[in-house]
Amino acid sequence: MEKLALTTNSRARKPASAGGAHNALAADLTRLLGPRKVLSNLSERLNYRYDAIQFGATPLAVVLPESTEDVVAAVRAARAAGVPIVGRGAASGLSGGAAPTEPGLVISFTRMTRLTIHPDRREAQAQAGVITLAVSDAARPHGLIYPPDPASFRTSTIGGNLAENAGGPMCFKYGVTGDYVRALSFVDADGELHHVTRDAFDLAGLLIGSEGTLGLITEATLRLIPPATHTRTLMAHFPEVGACAEAVSAAIAAGAVPSKLEFMDRACTNAVEDYLNLGLPRGAEAVLLVDTDGDDLDTVQDELQLVADACERAGGTVRRAATDAEGAALWRARRSVSPALGRIRPQRMNEDIVVPRSALPDVVREIRALGDASPFRLVQFGHIGDGNLHPNILFDPRKEDTHAVHDLAHEIALVALRHGGVLSGEHGIGSMKRDFMTDAVDPGTLKALWNVKRALDPHLALNPGKILPAEGVDG
Amino acid sequence: MNNDIPVQTLGGQGEVMAHAVDACVHCGFCLPACPTYALLGDEMDSPRGRIVLMKEVLEGGLPLMDAAPHLDRCLGCQACVTACPSGVPYGELITAFRGWSEPQRQRSPFDRAKRAAILKILPAPKVFSVAARLGQFAKPLAPVLPAALRSPLDLLPEHVPAMQPSADFTPARGVRRGRVAFLVGCAQQALTPNFNAATLRVLSRNGIEVVIPDGQGCCGAAALHTGARDEALKLVRANLNAFNPDDFDAILSNAAGCGAGLKEYPMVLHGESDEARAQAFAAKVMDISEYLGGLLADGTLEPTLPASRPLKVAYHDACHLAHAQGVRAQPRDLLRAIPGVTVLEIPEGDLCCGSAGTYNLEQPELATQLGERKAKNILSTHPDLIASGNIGCHTQIQSHVRRQGDRAPVMHTIEILDLAYRGEL
Ligand SMILES: Cc1cc2nc3c(=O)[nH]c(=O)nc-3n(C[C@H](O)[C@H](O)[C@H](O)COP(=O)(O)OP(=O)(O)OC[C@H]3O[C@@H](n4cnc5c(N)ncnc54)[C@H](O)[C@@H]3O)c2cc1C
Numbered sequence: 019m020e021k022l023a024l025t026t027n028s029r030a031r032k033p034a035s036a037g038g039a040h041n042a043l044a045a046d047l048t049r050l051l052g053p054r055k056v057l058s059n060l061s062e063r064l065n066y067r068y069d070a071i072q073f074g075a076t077p078l079a080v081v082l083p084e085s086t087e088d089v090v091a092a093v094r095a096a097r098a099a100g101v102p103i104v105g106r107g108a109a110s111g112l113s114g115g116a117a118p119t120e121p122g123l124v125i126s127f128t129r130m131t132r133l134t135i136h137p138d139r140r141e142a143q144a145q146a147g148v149i150t151l152a153v154s155d156a157a158r159p160h161g162l163i164y165p166p167d168p169a170s171f172r173t174s175t176i177g178g179n180l181a182e183n184a185g186g187p188m189c190f191k192y193g194v195t196g197d198y199v200r201a202l203s204f205v206d207a208d209g210e211l212h213h214v215t216r217d218a219f220d221l222a223g224l225l226i227g228s229e230g231t232l233g234l235i236t237e238a239t240l241r242l243i244p245p246a247t248h249t250r251t252l253m254a255h256f257p258e259v260g261a262c263a264e265a266v267s268a269a270i271a272a273g274a275v276p277s278k279l280e281f282m283d284r285a286c287t288n289a290v291e292d293y294l295n296l297g298l299p300r301g302a303e304a305v306l307l308v309d310t311d312g313d314d315l316d317t318v319q320d321e322l323q324l325v326a327d328a329c330e331r332a333g334g335t336v337r338r339a340a341t342d343a344e345g346a347a348l349w350r351a352r353r354s355v356s357p358a359l360g361r362i363r364p365q366r367m368n369e370d371i372v373v374p375r376s377a378l379p380d381v382v383r384e385i386r387a388l389g390d391a392s393p394f395r396l397v398q399f400g401h402i403g404d405g406n407l408h409p410n411i412l413f414d415p416r417k418e419d420t421h422a423v424h425d426l427a428h429e430i431a432l433v434a435l436r437h438g439g440v441l442s443g444e445h446g447i448g449s450m451k452r453d454f455m456t457d458a459v460d461p462g463t464l465k466a467l468w469n470v471k472r473a474l475d476p477h478l479a480l481n482p483g484k485i486l487p488a489e490g491v492d493g
Numbered sequence: 494m495n496n497d498i499p500v501q502t503l504g505g506q507g508e509v510m511a512h513a514v515d516a517c518v519h520c521g522f523c524l525p526a527c528p529t530y531a532l533l534g535d536e537m538d539s540p541r542g543r544i545v546l547m548k549e550v551l552e553g554g555l556p557l558m559d560a561a562p563h564l565d566r567c568l569g570c571q572a573c574v575t576a577c578p579s580g581v582p583y584g585e586l587i588t589a590f591r592g593w594s595e596p597q598r599q600r601s602p603f604d605r606a607k608r609a610a611i612l613k614i615l616p617a618p619k620v621f622s623v624a625a626r627l628g629q630f631a632k633p634l635a636p637v638l639p640a641a642l643r644s645p646l647d648l649l650p651e652h653v654p655a656m657q658p659s660a661d662f663t664p665a666r667g668v669r670r671g672r673v674a675f676l677v678g679c680a681q682q683a684l685t686p687n688f689n690a691a692t693l694r695v696l697s698r699n700g701i702e703v704v705i706p707d708g709q710g711c712c713g714a715a716a717l718h719t720g721a722r723d724e725a726l727k728l729v730r731a732n733l734n735a736f737n738p739d740d741f742d743a744i745l746s747n748a749a750g751c752g753a754g755l756k757e758y759p760m761v762l763h764g765e766s767d768e769a770r771a772q773a774f775a776a777k778v779m780d781i782s783e784y785l786g787g788l789l790a791d792g793t794l795e796p797t798l799p800a801s802r803p804l805k806v807a808y809h810d811a812c813h814l815a816h817a818q819g820v821r822a823q824p825r826d827l828l829r830a831i832p833g834v835t836v837l838e839i840p841e842g843d844l845c846c847g848s849a850g851t852y853n854l855e856q857p858e859l860a861t862q863l864g865e866r867k868a869k870n871i872l873s874t875h876p877d878l879i880a881s882g883n884i885g886c887h888t889q890i891q892s893h894v895r896r897q898g899d900r901a902p903v904m905h906t907i908e909i910l911d912l913a914y915r916g917e918l
Pocket residue numbers: 069070104105106107108109110111112114115116127146167168169170173174175176177178179180181182183184185186187229230231233234235236356357444445481520521
């Protein structure tokens with residue numbers, strides 16, 4: 019869909035105080051790209067300083083590119099002005115990635131939405147601003163789907179997914195975004211355009227998950243697959259969170275490879291129930307959602323049975339979705355967990371740890387205990403099949419101590435590291451978890467990361483203040 | 494969302510606004526639901542962006558006139574409310590904000606006159622009827638008029654019917670099973686009197702007696718949503734005086750926009766002396782399809798005669814029914830209850846048709862884009878009939894469907910039911 023522009027040649031009103039660009043950079047960009055692609059009024063720029071977790075610095079200018087050439091021009095102008103550049107998709111990120119740490123240029127990809135499906139090659143060619151769900155929607159008539167399915171897939175962009183290496187419920191069986199990228203194009207810090215594939219020197223792999231700190235992704239070639247013919251869904255609920263984790267471990271040990279395995283605790287279930295009113299078990303301490311899929315119905319059902327048995331042995335109550343619609347409703351419930359938590363407290367600190375599956379029962383119990391001992395509401399959910407957990411600390415910054423929130427988040431991160439886990443499964447490090455990097459990565463490795471960063475971004479202009487802890491600058 | 498909105502100085506409406514801003518976690522789930530975001534692709538014209546803009550203005554960090562163009566483009570369709578898992582009452586926020594900000598707006602004399610005229614004409618059915626007929630004669634002038642005047646003319650039906658005042662009391666047919674009060678609406682009475690006539694017939698047929706209380710007037714939604722809070726309050730209070738909720742099983746409206754407006758009364762009067770009265774009133778308010786849907790669910794709705802031939806009906810969700818009132822299933826169920834009728838789902842069904850109150854007058858460019866898109870989506874289902882439950886959608890859809898060269902009748906859900914009862918469908 020071509021985006022309308024309400025600008026100079028339009029009858030619609032611009033703000034009365036819109037006297038044009040407010041600084042040299044904005045003026046320069048407007049001259050280069052024309053007014054419809056450049057935002058310079060305060061009212062416009064104020065809206066490009068946040069993502070789904072954080073507010074950052076107000077940018078000096080915002081560019082809404084419509085082509086790769088626009089991106090190149092914008093990057094060159096920002097470099098000439100010596101200001102930092104932050105790429106932005108739908109700003110649904112949960113680690114502060116798209117929130118600028120200092121005033122500069124924001125390049126927002128929401129109008130770069132060209133998408134072509136090549137059914138013969140089982141590929142999609144998508145510009146960075148294509149909405150994730152749109153890829154599957156466009157591929158489906160050709161008998162294909164695009165499996166990576168972050169809970170934000172109706173909103174988030176392919177560019178943002180690549181930059182965060184986003185995962186989702188399907189990733190347990192089908193893998194994360196990076197597993198579906200065949201090639202990508204990116205613009206580097208000097209405004210050079212590159213096309214890279216996944217061959218011998220996997221530079222594409224380096225860009226994936228780099229959170230906009232190494233280059234700006236403009237386009238990607240994505241792998242598509244045929245969907246499984248049969249899918250079956252079950253929900254199990256448990257009187258205790260650890261029991262849910264035990265059921266997951268047992269089911270997988272027994273040989274089940276569900277396509278989706280998701281968990282939410284009591285607070286999550288209740289927040290979602292307040293929103294969707296589906297009749298979820300409000301009293302249960304943990305709810306597990308499971309899909310099995312495949313082309314042979316018997317196998318799919320056998321597999322579901324394996325999971326059901328494991329759940330029951332762990333003390334759970336199992337309910338199978340009677341219809342596809344019921345299954346779809348349950349998954350909508352799961353996707354709504356994160357924002358529905360806003361009903362409990364206005365602000366949250368969102369963790370995104372991954373731990374070995376064998377450690378899951380201990381980890382969820384330890385985190386539960388940390389939460390119970392703290393003055394905060396702590397909730398957990400996640401792609402438990404991968405060992406990916408999202409403990410969230412809910413708080414009200416006007417009434418509660420934000421330093422204490424940060425400390426509790428740090429303790430949770432340490433639990434994960436102690437059990438052989440990592441800091442981020444899919445949401446990235448951003449600015450939220452940057453401080454914890456020194457706990458997770460040894461100094462030598464951090465130095466190597468800085469060397470890579472400097473090689474691709476010598477002026478440290480791309481998304482500064484993200485991922486790498488500041489002390490590394492000197493090291 | 495963290496904020497420093499000075500609630501102490503803003504009063505009841507300040508609380509309403511601060512609560513909504515608080516509740517937003519800026520997750521962006523609402524973005525794909527928003528029609529203006531779909532057209533413009535920028536954050537300022539998205540729900541999340543507008544919430545931030547309103548917060549900034551209320552906190553004093555941004556001049557109102559800078560935020561205004563983006564807030565003015567909001568249709569008030571509340572698709573963002575349906576999409577929001579955090580339960581942000583965006584509709585209350587934008588309504589309260591418009592009421593608070595309108596007195597501070599700098600508007601051109603032309604703008605002012607236009608708004609004053611709309612607010613004078615809309616709530617007065619007789620005046621509206623005259624104006625509509627005058628407008629009808631002005632139609633041939635349309636090509637030479639500025640867009641702001643042209644688009645409302647485009648929306649006028651080719652034939653503006655004569656006013657048909659409804660009887661104050663319609664008895665129940667057969668055994669009396671209920672007693673309801675009915676809000677007759679304003680513009681709708683003039684443009685499509687058959688909506689009300691059909692409503693009275695269908696209710697009566699179902700053993701429901703209908704009272705049209707004296708002294709009622711416009712619901713006030715148009716005034717409220719354009720920020721004319723004082724005028725709105727007058728209308729709200731007049732209706733609170735006219736309808737005594739204790740006397741009726743329900744207070745019915747057959748216009749989604751008005752129904753949603755009536756249900757907003759407690760919010761409008763939040764923190765004021767009439768708040769409790771408004772709550773008692775709003776608790777009884779129902780859309781006609783909600784009420785009849787209840788009878789259907791109880792198994793007590795009178796069965797209709799079958800349609801004379803298989804009919805495919807594309808049902809359009811009016812924003813103020815689906816998003817603002819959460820009424821989606823009932824109108825579809827009612828249509829499906831007519832033997833021979835199949836209900837078709839419209840692609841991008843949640844996207845506003847662009848009519849939204851005075852939007853055609855205020856934002857003709859976007860309104861037209863949305864109208865065209867809606868008509869295209871509807872026609873892609875190849876319907877025999879198009880149904881909706883709101884006068885605004887009705888005129889907008891009819892006009893754009895005709896412009897795309899299709900003659901499928903556009904009707905109110907209740908008109909279709911009425912025809913079925915009479916064996917004329
Ligand atoms: C309710 C909710 C649920 C979520 N669930 C999941 C989930 O299940 N799994 C998951 O993985 N994530 C999830 N997320 C997080 C988020 O949606 C993902 O990280 C997503 O990939 C971000 O995409 P975006 O387009 O919104 O990117 P943004 O938030 O705009 O940006 C994210 C990062 O990518 C960078 N970036 C954006 N576009 C480009 C580009 N073209 N080139 C280079 N860098 C770029 C930005 O600088 C930033 O660092 C969820 C978020 C929300 C709000």
